Amino acid sequence: MINLDIISGFLGSGKTTLIKKYLEAYKNEKIVVIENEFGKIGIDKDIIKKDGLEIIELQNGCICCSMKLNFKDTILKVVNDFNPERIIVEPTGVAMLSEIVSIISNEEIKAKCKISSLITVLDAINYFDYIDSFGEFFEDQLLNANLILLSKTKNLNQNEINNIIDSLKQLDKNLNILIKDWDKISIKNLKSECNLNTLKYKNKEDKYKNIDLSMNEISTVSFSDFKIKDVEKLKEIFDNFKNREYGEIIRSKGFLKTSSGKVFEFNYVNGILDICNSDIDTNSKICIIGKKLEKEKLKKLLSKVRIRGCYKVWS
Ligand SMILES: Nc1nc2c(ncn2[C@@H]2O[C@H](COP(=O)(O)OP(=O)(O)OP(=O)(O)O)[C@@H](O)[C@H]2O)c(=O)[nH]1
Structure with missing residues (x-):
């Protein structure tokens, strides 16, 4: 089975930074990275590229909506063409994680790949700004992750971090949150932190009906x-x-x-x-x-x- 790592998170939260750590931790594996960027030109590919690493860029749309089919086909094509040991996916910062979970739960994909991590990187500095401005789809990324990994915590005090945790626990008291200095994180242990027994897939139709509206902006x-x-x-x-x-x-x-x-x-x-x-x-x-x-x-x-x-x- 091919390991599948989904590294989600809002714009600028630290997804690419975390993926670089994955590439270092699993440097002996054959890896393909699927990059879905919101911008029209690829930047992340240049940042992570290195010898022997295959990077597939999906541009001009979001893999959770307009490029849904494309995303499923891309994963299956990557499996066939490269037969890697690991596929790492970086969705756009404005992707609905619930939709991505639904796509990777497809039987054809499940026959070839097993989810190794399903993480949302949460920018601690900007959390309260973003939850106010982008509440609904920002929440979707948090509710559907098996692990929420806080980034940018170094300059926050314990009180500020507690406020974020309290707010997250109000969304769902069972959220699985990891707050740790990234330099001390063992990437290979993240899999066990992820609690992968169940995929959560929380998409409350009524709650998210305004998402298209805010996304269009x-x-x-x-x-x-x-x-x-x-x-x-x-x-x-x-x-x-x-x-x-x-x-x-x-x-x-x-x-x-x-x-x-x-x-x-x-x-x-x-x-x-x-x-x-x-x-x-x-x-x-x-x-x-x-x-x-x-x-x-x-x-x-x-x-x-x-x-x-x-x-x-x-x-
Ligand atoms: N201080 C601090 N900066 C971080 C941390 N993680 C990421 N950054 C910085 O945040 C900025 C954005 O990081 P990226 O990894 O590019 O974020 P991203 O989520 O991939 O961004 P998009 O793909 O554009 O959505 C960069 O300047 C990083 O150096 C962290 O834990 N602490």
Whole structure:
């Protein structure tokens, strides 16, 4: 049987970071990663790629809804074409986990794969913001996970963590929650933490009927193949995001190449920007996800900071 790991979680929660730890822990296994990104250009593939690792990107839709059939067929094709020991799936940050659980419960898939982990990564810093803004489908990811793994807890005090746990227990007192410094987590032990005896599959039709409505508000725009002068120009872009002129920007990520050829990787999650040097050889790619995005204004903003020349817009 092929091990199947589903690593779910809201936008920017830490799914890719956790998957990198899986790839390290299981480096001797033949692994295929299925990446479903909400943005129109793939960023995560560049972040996790390494020799011998097969990465399948599913773009232009969400595997829990518009690409449901595609997702099921992709898993079966991966099984046939690669016969791996492990398949790791990263759904988009706005995927309904209940739908994904329903797809992987399909008999054809169950005949070939066994679920090894079904995890939702929960961004502790942004929990109360997101549960307020995206309650219904955010809750769906929490209620259907066999393990909720808190990320970004290092700078929170015990009181703040207790508040999150209390709130989670109000959703469902049986939620299985793990709060541990990620550096001390044994990835191979997560399987036993996952309590996989039952798949929960909680999709309360009546409760989630407004999800399509709130999902429709979230959109994305991406830009690629341009250069900026230096990293200060990158900061300029994100300083502009603080006011709502460009929409409510929840998540942005990518790489930026400067005129001197230096590459930076950046992550922007709900107002916090993180930039580091990158040794990945790539052109600039920036993916922006948010509510009510002002795409034309964003194009103008990029035009102000990029160096003249061609660039591509993915909208
Ligand atoms: N401080 C801290 N930062 C984290 C932790 N986990 C992830 N991050 C940071 O959060 C940002 C987003 O992490 P990713 O792993 O890309 O998140 P993701 O869920 O894959 O994001 P999307 O695929 O865009 O939804 C990055 O800057 C990470 O370095 C954590 O436990 N602590």
